[in-house]
Amino acid sequence: MRQVNFPHWVRVTERGFELPVAIFDMDGVLSDATHRQGYLRASPPDWVAFGDLAHLDEPLEFGQREMARYRDDHCIVLVTARPIERSEGSLEWLARHGFAIDLAIFRPSADQRPSHELKGHELDRIRSLGGDVKVAHEDEIKNLVMYGKAGVNAVYVHSGYYEDGEV
Numbered sequence: 001m002r003q004v005n006f007p008h009w010v011r012v013t014e015r016g017f018e019l020p021v022a023i024f025d026m027d028g029v030l031s032d033a034t035h036r037q038g039y040l041r042a043s044p045p046d047w048v049a050f051g052d053l054a055h056l057d058e059p060l061e062f063g064q065r066e067m068a069r070y071r072d073d074h075c076i077v078l079v080t081a082r083p084i085e086r087s088e089g090s091l092e093w094l095a096r097h098g099f100a101i102d103l104a105i106f107r108p109s110a111d112q113r114p115s116h117e118l119k120g121h122e123l124d125r126i127r128s129l130g131g132d133v134k135v136a137h138e139d140e141i142k143n144l145v146m147y148g149k150a151g152v153n154a155v156y157v158h159s160g161y162y163e164d165g166e167v
Contacts, residue, residue: 006125008084008108010091015075015102017131022070023123023152024063026080026090028139028159030099031057037161051086059097062157066137067099074134078104079122081115116142123150 027033031054039050067076082090084106094101105122113121123146126133136147139159147154 006105006108008087008106010087010104010106011102012091012104013100013102017075017126017129019073019075021077021126021131021133022067022074023077023079023133023136023147024067024101025136025138025140025143025157026078026082027054027057028060028161029137029157030060030063030067030078030097031093032060033057034160051082054082054086055089055093057093059099060157063137064098066155067101070135071100075103075131076101077126077131079119079136080105081107081118083107083111084109114142115140116146119143120146120150123147123152 024030033050033054035056036050036053039046039053070076078094078101080090087104087106090106091104094104105126107118111118123133123136133150133152135153135155136143137155137157138144138147139157139161144154144156
C-alpha cells in the first residue's frame with residue numbers, strides 16, 4: 001500500500017479513476033459502530049475512546065452487498081472522517097471482513113472541519129483528478145445533502161446514530 005496524491009489518501013490497488021467511482025463511508029455504512037456511540041454522546045465527546053474500539057465493530061451486511069454490487073465495474077473509494085492516524089487499523093479491519101476497496105481517503109491530521117465540509121472537499125479533489133463519482137453511500141444527513149447538491153446519487157444507509165444529521 002503506498003500513499004498517492006495526498007498524505008491522507010492511501011491507494012490499496014492499482015485500479016483508479018478510469019472507472020466510474022463508488023464512494024462508501026465507513027462507520028454506519030460498512031462497520032457497525034453502535035457499541036461505541038456512547039463515547040460521542042459524552043460531553044465532551046471522547047473521540048480517542050471511540051476510535052480505540054473500532055476494531056471490535058461488526059461488518060454491516062448492507063455495506064457488504066452494496067460494495068459487491070459495484071466491485072466489478074467501479075473504482076471503490078472509502079471516504080471517511082476517521083483520521084489518517086487510524087488508517088492502518090481501518091484498512092486491516094476492511095481486509096479482515098472482505099471489503100475490497102481501491103482507494104481510502106481519511107481525515108488529514110489536525111483537520112477539524114465538519115464531516116460534510118471535509119467530504120465535499122475530497123469529492124472536489126476526486127473530480128479534479130478525473131473521477132466520475134456515480135454514487136455515495138452515507139448515513140449522515142448533512143453528507144447526503146452535500147453529495148446530492150453536487151449531483152451524486154446519494155444512498156442513505158440508516159445507522160441510527162444520527163437524529164438530525166450530527167452526533
